Amino acid sequence: MVIGILGAGQLARMLALAGKPLxxxxxxxxxxxxxxxxxxxxxxxxxxxxxxxxxQLADEADVITYEFENVPxxxxxxxxxxxxxxxxAKALLIGQDRITEKTFLQxxxxxxxxxxxxxxxxxxxxxxxxxxxxAILKTRRLGYDGKGQVVLRSAADLADAWEAIKNAPAxxxxxxxxxxxxxxxxxRSVSGEVxxxxxxxxxxxxxxxxxxxSTQDDPMQAQAERYIHTIMTALDYVGxxxxxxxxxxxxxxxxxxxxxxxxxxxxxxxxxxxxxxxNHLRAVMDMPLGSTxxxxxxxxxxxxxxxxxxEKLLSLSQVHLHLYDKAARKGRKLAHATIRTDSLEHYTDLxxxxxxxxxxxxxx
Amino acid sequence: MVIGILGAGQLARMLALAGKPLxxxxxxxxxxxxxxxxxxxxxxxxxxxxxxxxxQLADEADVITYEFENVPxxxxxxxxxxxxxxxxAKALLIGQDRITEKTFLQxxxxxxxxxxxxxxxxxxxxxxxxxxxxAILKTRRLGYDGKGQVVLRSAADLADAWEAIKNAPAxxxxxxxxxxxxxxxxxRSVSGEVxxxxxxxxxxxxxxxxxxxSTQDDPMQAQAERYIHTIMTALDYVGxxxxxxxxxxxxxxxxxxxxxxxxxxxxxxxxxxxxxxxNHLRAVMDMPLGSTxxxxxxxxxxxxxxxxxxEKLLSLSQVHLHLYDKAARKGRKLAHATIRTDSLEHYTDLxxxxxxxxxxxxxx
Numbered sequence: 001m002v003i004g005i006l007g008a009g010q011l012a013r014m015l016a017l018a019g020k021p022l023x024x025x026x027x028x029x030x031x032x033x034x035x036x037x038x039x040x041x042x043x044x045x046x047x048x049x050x051x052x053x054x055x056q057l058a059d060e061a062d063v064i065t066y067e068f069e070n071v072p073x074x075x076x077x078x079x080x081x082x083x084x085x086x087x088x089a090k091a092l093l094i095g096q097d098r099i100t101e102k103t104f105l106q107x108x109x110x111x112x113x114x115x116x117x118x119x120x121x122x123x124x125x126x127x128x129x130x131x132x133x134x135a136i137l138k139t140r141r142l143g144y145d146g147k148g149q150v151v152l153r154s155a156a157d158l159a160d161a162w163e164a165i166k167n168a169p170a171x172x173x174x175x176x177x178x179x180x181x182x183x184x185x186x187x188r189s190v191s192g193e194v195x196x197x198x199x200x201x202x203x204x205x206x207x208x209x210x211x212x213x214s215t216q217d218d219p220m221q222a223q224a225e226r227y228i229h230t231i232m233t234a235l236d237y238v239g240x241x242x243x244x245x246x247x248x249x250x251x252x253x254x255x256x257x258x259x260x261x262x263x264x265x266x267x268x269x270x271x272x273x274x275x276x277x278x279n280h281l282r283a284v285m286d287m288p289l290g291s292t293x294x295x296x297x298x299x300x301x302x303x304x305x306x307x308x309x310x311e312k313l314l315s316l317s318q319v320h321l322h323l324y325d326k327a328a329r330k331g332r333k334l335a336h337a338t339i340r341t342d343s344l345e346h347y348t349d350l351x352x353x354x355x356x357x358x359x360x361x362x363x364x
Numbered sequence: 365m366v367i368g369i370l371g372a373g374q375l376a377r378m379l380a381l382a383g384k385p386l387x388x389x390x391x392x393x394x395x396x397x398x399x400x401x402x403x404x405x406x407x408x409x410x411x412x413x414x415x416x417x418x419x420q421l422a423d424e425a426d427v428i429t430y431e432f433e434n435v436p437x438x439x440x441x442x443x444x445x446x447x448x449x450x451x452x453a454k455a456l457l458i459g460q461d462r463i464t465e466k467t468f469l470q471x472x473x474x475x476x477x478x479x480x481x482x483x484x485x486x487x488x489x490x491x492x493x494x495x496x497x498x499a500i501l502k503t504r505r506l507g508y509d510g511k512g513q514v515v516l517r518s519a520a521d522l523a524d525a526w527e528a529i530k531n532a533p534a535x536x537x538x539x540x541x542x543x544x545x546x547x548x549x550x551x552r553s554v555s556g557e558v559x560x561x562x563x564x565x566x567x568x569x570x571x572x573x574x575x576x577x578s579t580q581d582d583p584m585q586a587q588a589e590r591y592i593h594t595i596m597t598a599l600d601y602v603g604x605x606x607x608x609x610x611x612x613x614x615x616x617x618x619x620x621x622x623x624x625x626x627x628x629x630x631x632x633x634x635x636x637x638x639x640x641x642x643n644h645l646r647a648v649m650d651m652p653l654g655s656t657x658x659x660x661x662x663x664x665x666x667x668x669x670x671x672x673x674x675e676k677l678l679s680l681s682q683v684h685l686h687l688y689d690k691a692a693r694k695g696r697k698l699a700h701a702t703i704r705t706d707s708l709e710h711y712t713d714l715x716x717x718x719x720x721x722x723x724x725x726x727x728x
Contacts, residue, residue, distance in 0.1 A: 013384075020381055020404065022674070023687030023699075040384065040404060273682055273704070288679040295659055310386070315652040318637055323387030335387075340637070 002027060003281065004061025004083070006075070008035035008043055010324040010333065011067035011261050014269070016040040018277035029057050036325040048075055058082040063284050065239060069095050069259055070142055086190070086238040086284040091259035094235070098140050098171045101256060108230045110254045113246075114174035121162040124172055128155065134175040137161045139168040149207060151175075176253050178246035182215075184224040185265040187240045187279035188232045190286035195279060196225045197272060197292045200264045202244075208331075211355060212264040213299040214271050220245075223252050231257055240265070240280035263302070263333070270320050270340040271298025296340055297347040301354040303335040306361035313337055316353055318346065366391060367645065368425025368447070370439070372399035372407055374688040374697065375431035375625050378633070380404040382641035393421050400689040412439055422446040427648050429603060433459050433623055434506055450554070450602040450648040455623035458599070462504050462535045465620060472594045474618045477610075478538035485526040488536055492519065498539040501525045503532040513571060515539075540617050542610035546579075548588040549629040551604045551643035552596045554650035559643060560589045561636060561656045564628045566608075572695075575719060576628040577663040578635050584609075587616050595621055604629070604644035627666070627697070634684050634704040635662025660704055661711040665718040667699040670725035677701055680717055682710065 001024050005012045008030035016026040016037055026041030033045055042060075046053040054075065057064065064085040066076075069092060076089040094104045102112045116127035118137065128135070133155075139148035150161040152172070162170075181204060185197040199218045203211040215221070228243045242262030246253040265276035274282075274290025282289050306328055313321050320338045328334060339350040365388050369376045372394035380390040380401055390405030397409055406424075410417040418439065421428065428449040430440075433456060440453040458468045466476045480491035482501065492499070497519075503512035514525040516536070526534075545568060549561045563582045567575040579585070592607045606626030610617040629640040638646075638654025646653050670692055677685045684702040692698060703714040 017381060017384055020377075020689075021684070021686045023685075023689055025403065039389065274684075282678060287675055290678065290684075291681045293682075311651055314646060314654065317655045318657075320385070320638075320654075321387075322385045325384075325387055 001025070001063075001285065002061045003284070004029070004057045004064040004079075005037070005041075005067055006030075006048060006057075006064070006071050007067035008032065008037035008041075009067055010036055010326070012037035013040055013324060014266075014322070015065075015067070015261065015277045015280060018269075018275055019281045022278070022281065024281065027057060027060050029053055034327075039325060048072065051078070054078055055082070065260075065280070065284050067260055084284075087241065087259040088236060088238060091235045091237060091241070091257075095257060095259055096141055098138055098173075098256070102171070102173075104234070105231070105254045108234055110227055110230065111251060112254050113176045116172050118170040118172045121159065124162060124170070125155070125158055127172055128152075128158070131172055131174045136173050136175060137165060137170055138173060139165050139170050141169070147207070176246045176248060176255075178248055178253070180247040181244070182218070182220060182224065182247055183212075183242050183244045183262065183264040184221075184228050185240060185242045185262055185268070185276050186225070186228045186232060187276070187283045187289055187292075188237050189283040189289055190238050193283075193289050194229065194232065195274075195289040195292045196228070197265060197268060197276065198294055199224050199245075200267070202264050208302070208304060208333075209263045210302055210304075210358065211299060211351070212267060213351070214267050214294055214297065216294065216297070219250075220247055220252055227252060227254060228257075235259075239283050240276045263336075264300075266322070266336050267298040267300040267338050267340075268292075269322070270338045271295060296342040297344060299339045299347070299351055299354075301337050301339075301351075301358050302333055303337070303358055303361060304333055305330050307335045308357040308361045312357065316350060319350060319354065365389070365427075365649065366425045367648070368393070368421045368428035368443075369401070369405075369431055370394075370412060370421075370428070370435050371431035372396065372401035372405075373431055374400055374690070376401035377404055377688060378630075378686070379429075379431070379625065379641045379644060382633075382639055383645045386642070386645065388645065391421060391424050393417055398691075403689060412436065415442070418442055419446070429624075429644070429648050431624055448648075451605065451623040452600060452602060455599045455601060455605070455621075459621055459623055460505055462502055462537075462620070466535070466537075468598070469595070469618045472598055474591055474594065475615060476618050477540045480536050482534040482536045485523065488526060488534070489519075489522055491536055492516075492522070495536055495538045500537050500539060501529060501534055502537060503529050503534050505533070511571070540610045540612060540619075542612055542617070544611040545608070546582070546584060546588065546611055547576075547606050547608045547626065547628040548585075548592050549604060549606045549626055549632070549640050550589070550592045550596065551640070551647045551653055551656075552601050553647040553653055554602050557647075557653050558593065558596065559638075559653040559656045560592070561629060561632060561640065562658055563588050563609075564631070566628050572668060572697075573627045573666055574668075574722065575663060575665055575715070576631060577715070578631050578658055578661065580658065580661070583614075584611055584616055591616060591618060592621075599623075603647050604640045627700075628664075630686070630700050631662040631664040631702050631704075632656075633686070634702045635659060660706040661708060663703045663711070663715055663718075664700050665703075665715075665722050666697055667701070667722055667725060668697055669694050671699045672721040672725045676721065680714060683714060683718065 008028035118124040135152045244255040268275040318341045372392035482488040499516045608619040632639040682705045687699045
C-alpha cells in the first residue's frame, strides 16, 4: 500500500518511519528540493498547486494525508476526486482561520479565550475594552510556532502591532491566565474507532514548543477527551488530531486544534505502546488502532537551531535521539530527544540534563 | 554519517530503520535487484566480488558492516584498506567454518557438542562410534536456517546423508539432549563498551527459528554473559553478536555464534529500551551504547512463506507488525510480529494467538 503525503518535513519523515514496518511505501509532494522525508520515500518536487504532480500523487497513492494544516482546501478537493484524503477537508477549512475555528469550538459548547475580529486598526481599537489587556493579536490565517502573533500590553501597542502583522486580517484574543498548557492527541479511524493518548503538558518559549511531558492520571484527562471527542465527531474526523488547551483551575480552555500528528506527541514514539504516527497511518488505512498505553514516564525536548553533540545525547541512558536530517538554521526545529523511563527520579534528572543541553544549543 | 552494508535483506532494512532517527544514511551492496532494504537507502546492485562497486561502497560509506556471515573474508580485507569494516574479519573467518568455530570455542574453555571432521563417507563412518546416535551431519560452510544439515539416527542413514550434502566437507556433531535452546545477544563498541541483552528462549522447527521469547532473570543469564564476553574479547569484536546455546541441566553448550544482528533479537525493537539494531550502529560508530533494559515481557513470532492478514495481526493489542516487503515464497522469512506487554497473562494469550496464526500461514 502506498501513502501519499503533502509535505516532506519531519512529520512526514516520522510517519514514513512508522509505516515501513507495516510494509507501507510513501510518496511525498513538497516544493523544497532538499526535504528531510525524501530519504524514506519518493519525493515529487514541485508546488502544491501543480496539477500534474497532484495527479501523479493521486495516481500512485492509495490514500493521501498531509503534514501541515495550511494546505489549500481546493487541492484536497482535487485529490479527493481520485483518491481518498484524510483528515477531511472540513478540518482544514475550519482550522485554517482562527475566527472560524474559535466560532466552531464555541458552537460545540467548548470554552475558548475571548476573541474579536480585527479587520482594521479601528476595529482592533474598538474591541479592546471588551477583550482587555494583555491580549494577543494574531493573523487569522497561516500562523504557526508563534509566527504572526504580537502581544498587546496596553493601548499604546496597538498601532505598532497592527503594523507588525502587516495589515493582515486578524483576530485579537484575550490572554488566558493559565496554570498549565496541555494538549491531547487522539486518533480516529475511517470506521470511527477512537484512541486517546494521555494528555501532554507543554512548555513553550517564544511561541515554540520546547518540552512536552506525558502525564499519568492527569486530572484533566477525562475533560480533555470529551473536548476532542466532540471535535472529532463534529468533523467526522479521520487520522491523528491534536488539541491545545489551557488549564485554568478546573476548566479547560480550547486554544486550537491541528488536523495532523503534532510536536507535543513525539514522545509517543518510545513512550507509548503505539505512536501517534503509527496510529495516524492505521486510522487513514481503516486498520484497528494500536494501544495508546504509556510505557512509563516520557517526555520530549525539542532542539531548535542547533543540536547538542550526538555523543552527549546518546551517553544519557534512556534518552532516544531523533535527528530530522535538516540543515541548521536559526529558529528551525532540527531534532528532538525523548526520555522514557520507569523511574520518576531518573526522569526528573534527565529532564534537567536535556533542558540544560537544549538551552546551550538553542538560538531561536 | 553514511553506513555501508553488505546485503540488503531484512536485517539491513531494520538496521536502516533504527539508524534514520540517528541521522544516518545507508548504502547497500546486494546482487538481488529487488532487495527489501532498497526502500530505505541507496542500493548498489551487483556481485559482492565486484571491485568497482566495493570501491564505491567504501568511498561513500564512513563505516561498513554486513548482515550475513558468509561474506568472503578477502572482500572485508579489500574494503578495510579504505574504510573500517565491523565486525572484524576474524569473526567471519572463524564463524564461517563449523570446525574452526567449534575448535575456537573449545579453545576458550567453552563447552560444545562432541564433533568430528567428516571429509569423506569413510571418515564419517569411522567417527560415529565415538559421536554416537542421534547425530547431525552438517556442511562445514554456508549453512543457515537448517540448510545443509541431515539428522543421523543409525548407521543405515550415513550413506544417504553423505549423498544429501553432496560430498561437501562436513562435520558430524553429537546431538545435545537440551532442555532449552537459548541465545544471548550483546553489543561491543570500538572503545570496548559492552552491553548484554537478556537471553532469549528460542523454538526452532525444521531448522528455522519460529518463536523467540525474552526472559527475565533467567538462571543462565550470568553464564551466557561470561560465554559471550569471552568470545567478544577473543575476537576483539565490534558490533552486535549473537551466540546460540543449548541448556542442559545447569550447563550451557555453545552451538554457534553469528557476527551480526540476529533473528532471535528482533523482539528488542519494542521489548528493549534500545534495540539490537540501534546498538549495532552505535557500536560500529563508537558511540555510547544504549540501555538494554527490557520493557516488560516480549516475544517474537516469525512468519514463514505466508503472512496472516495485517488486519488480524493489528487487531491484537500490544502486537507490533514488521513486514519485510519481500515477495512470498515457500520457506522464506517474510515478517515477524512482536508482543510487548507488562501483563504475563496477556503475554501468554498473545503467544497462543500468534503461534496459531503463524501455524495456519506457514508453508515451510
